[in-house]
Amino acid sequence: MGTMSLLSLLEAEAGQYVSGEEISRKLNVSRTAIWKQVRKLESDGYKIDAVPRLGYRLTGKPSRLSLQELLPKLQTKRFGRQIKLLETVPSTQDELRKLAEEGAEEGTLVIAEQQTKGRGRMGRYWVSPAGKGVWMSLLLRPPVPLPLTPQLTLLAAVALSRAISRIVPLEIGIKWPNDLLVGGKKISGILLESAAEDERLRYVVVGMGISVNLDAEDYPEELLEKAVSLKMAAGAPVNRSELVASILVEFELLYDLFLEQGFAPIRTLWEAHSVTLGHLTTLFTPQEAIEGIPRGLDDMGGLKVEMADGSLRTVYSAEVGVRQE
Amino acid sequence: MGTMSLLSLLEAEAGQYVSGEEISRKLNVSRTAIWKQVRKLESDGYKIDAVPRLGYRLTGKPSRLSLQELLPKLQTKRFGRQIKLLETVPSTQDELRKLAEEGAEEGTLVIAEQQTKGRGRMGRYWVSPAGKGVWMSLLLRPPVPLPLTPQLTLLAAVALSRAISRIVPLEIGIKWPNDLLVGGKKISGILLESAAEDERLRYVVVGMGISVNLDAEDYPEELLEKAVSLKMAAGAPVNRSELVASILVEFELLYDLFLEQGFAPIRTLWEAHSVTLGHLTTLFTPQEAIEGIPRGLDDMGGLKVEMADGSLRTVYSAEVGVRQE
Numbered sequence: 201m202g203t204m205s206l207l208s209l210l211e212a213e214a215g216q217y218v219s220g221e222e223i224s225r226k227l228n229v230s231r232t233a234i235w236k237q238v239r240k241l242e243s244d245g246y247k248i249d250a251v252p253r254l255g256y257r258l259t260g261k262p263s264r265l266s267l268q269e270l271l272p273k274l275q276t277k278r279f280g281r282q283i284k285l286l287e288t289v290p291s292t293q294d295e296l297r298k299l300a301e302e303g304a305e306e307g308t309l310v311i312a313e314q315q316t317k318g319r320g321r322m323g324r325y326w327v328s329p330a331g332k333g334v335w336m337s338l339l340l341r342p343p344v345p346l347p348l349t350p351q352l353t354l355l356a357a358v359a360l361s362r363a364i365s366r367i368v369p370l371e372i373g374i375k376w377p378n379d380l381l382v383g384g385k386k387i388s389g390i391l392l393e394s395a396a397e398d399e400r401l402r403y404v405v406v407g408m409g410i411s412v413n414l415d416a417e418d419y420p421e422e423l424l425e426k427a428v429s430l431k432m433a434a435g436a437p438v439n440r441s442e443l444v445a446s447i448l449v450e451f452e453l454l455y456d457l458f459l460e461q462g463f464a465p466i467r468t469l470w471e472a473h474s475v476t477l478g479h480l481t482t483l484f485t486p487q488e489a490i491e492g493i494p495r496g497l498d499d500m501g502g503l504k505v506e507m508a509d510g511s512l513r514t515v516y517s518a519e520v521g522v523r524q525e
Numbered sequence: 526m527g528t529m530s531l532l533s534l535l536e537a538e539a540g541q542y543v544s545g546e547e548i549s550r551k552l553n554v555s556r557t558a559i560w561k562q563v564r565k566l567e568s569d570g571y572k573i574d575a576v577p578r579l580g581y582r583l584t585g586k587p588s589r590l591s592l593q594e595l596l597p598k599l600q601t602k603r604f605g606r607q608i609k610l611l612e613t614v615p616s617t618q619d620e621l622r623k624l625a626e627e628g629a630e631e632g633t634l635v636i637a638e639q640q641t642k643g644r645g646r647m648g649r650y651w652v653s654p655a656g657k658g659v660w661m662s663l664l665l666r667p668p669v670p671l672p673l674t675p676q677l678t679l680l681a682a683v684a685l686s687r688a689i690s691r692i693v694p695l696e697i698g699i700k701w702p703n704d705l706l707v708g709g710k711k712i713s714g715i716l717l718e719s720a721a722e723d724e725r726l727r728y729v730v731v732g733m734g735i736s737v738n739l740d741a742e743d744y745p746e747e748l749l750e751k752a753v754s755l756k757m758a759a760g761a762p763v764n765r766s767e768l769v770a771s772i773l774v775e776f777e778l779l780y781d782l783f784l785e786q787g788f789a790p791i792r793t794l795w796e797a798h799s800v801t802l803g804h805l806t807t808l809f810t811p812q813e814a815i816e817g818i819p820r821g822l823d824d825m826g827g828l829k830v831e832m833a834d835g836s837l838r839t840v841y842s843a844e845v846g847v848r849q850e
Binding site for chain 2: 343344345346347348349350353377378391392393394395396397398399400485486487500501502516517
């Protein structure tokens with residue numbers, strides 16, 4: 201029995217009780233199987249009344265992203281003023297990239313309940329099931345030269361971690377450059393895709409994937425050691441519309457600060473949230489593995505790493521492996 | 526009378542003489558008009574015998590880009606090993622970008638006899654008439670982080686200026702970052718379009734437009750003060766296949782040097798060819814106009830500018846206006 205068939209049955213009765221016997225007969229399953237599916241639906245955010253003799257009744261559905269709910273919460277000037285909300289999309293990044301090439305304005309947002317080809321860094325697959333996460337892409341057209349793009353990568357991490365902390369009481373650490381961690385496990389992925397003409401940035405598409413209300417069973421088993429959702433970490437589901445609004449507000453605030461005052465305030469915030477600084481780390485660049493202790497960010501946004509001989513090296517692009525000390 | 530009609534007539538006779546009288550009658554034009562058109566065709570590279578009483582005979586056509594001619598000259602390992610040669614294309618950049626997204630290999634080249642929507646920096650129109658220039662785009666997949674892209678911009682300028690100098694005896698100066706000048710006039714445009722994922726460059730499409738055999742009448746009048754072709758500057762037409770081969774060889778050589786030894790040797794070469802260093806210059810960034818004397822390049826590829834108060838500023842992206850001193 202799939203959950204959809206039980207769900208359809210309950211939805212068809214529009215809030216009326218359906219007896220276990222009737223369900224059992226119509227779906228040709230045992231009473232125990234029904235009970236399991238009811239628990240699964242509840243964990244997905246459905247509210248179901250179970251009353252002996254009367255049976256089961258659907259009293260609530262999981263919250264969905266809706267512009268009606270989102271827009272009133274949006275205290276922004278530009279970010280999210282143009283929103284494309286999709287049920288399913290292969291990738292919000294590709295969708296927004298198309299809009300960017302067609303001339304979409306800064307702040308344009310593409311958000312989807314579900315991605316079928318969500319991408320993480322290096323083309324890795326990103327788990328993005330329906331209705332449980334925030335999968336979205338935000339368009340920036342920063343008037344800064346290409347070499348400063350790393351600063352935007354770091355800015356995005358600061359904006360997201362602060363926005364999440366406003367909604368969910370969790371301590372969030374930033375692993376260089378922009379992974380957000382709770383208790384050492386990843387709760388979000390950020391991917392900036394840039395298009396430039398010489399040293400002029402044409403646009404940056406900031407992809408954000410946040411595991412909001414995923415349950416353990418939504419993850420492939422091998423990911424459970426490394427990934428966690430906000431719901432799993434905080435013990436309660438999180439309103440996704442509130443979270444999206446919070447991210448857009450915080451992101452716009454920091455972005456405007458960055459355009460006005462440059463990288464210095466962003467650097468300070470990033471360093472304060474970092475879990476990378478001060479720990480012996482191996483950084484895998486395309487050319488080599490660098491081992492040292494990251495000490496801070498430089499003016500451009502590179503990571504200053506103290507090597508064994510005391511010298512400093514600056515790294516702009518690498519995969520991070522944290523060594524046990 | 527258009528030149529094409531005279532040309533078709535001569536081509537139809539396949540090397541036989543056509544009398545001036547016959548041409549005059551068939552095209553309904555004066556003998557003087559025929560003579561003018563013959564001179565025009567000759568300046569475009571056609572060879573025409575004119576013999577009193579016999580008339581005109583086509584004995585040679587302008588050189589066309591052909592892979593048969595190009596490939597034997599190509600002493601490269603990767604650059605130009607995949608070539609897409611097109612008669613007409615809106616823009617070689619857009620064409621190669623598509624191939625890049627589909628996974629084309631480093632060194633892939635798109636080259637066209639004519640571009641109908643050739644683009645320069647900032648989306649400016651680029652004059653690229655049929656058969657007279659080298660309009661091409663080269664694909665790089667450099668394993669360097671995004672902030673180092675300015676180094677590639679500078680590398681491209683050095684490669685082109687050296688490659689051209691090997692074929693045409695002209696002194697070529699580089700105006701920061703990558704305009705090539707002869708006698709203060711622009712002979713070529715280079716446009717790097719980069720696509721990046723976080724700090725990882727996915728690819729760089731290097732667009733090169735070189736005004737090879739253009740004549741004064743190919744330019745809009747307002748451009749003649751600022752632009753010149755190799756033919757106009759050197760006084761003789763240039764073999765385009767040789768030029769393309771020379772560019773690919775020189776570019777690969779310098780690119781491999783860069784991957785092996787880093788930016789230092791490229792910087793030295795760029796500084797030696799520069800016409801920007803040492804002259805009072807105004808640099809227009811998106812934010813402001815900076816006036817000072819460019820003194821050299823920094824480690825990242827930025828331009829170090831000495832300000833009036835003696836302080837140094839580094840500029841990564843700007844339009845350059847050179848002031849008269």
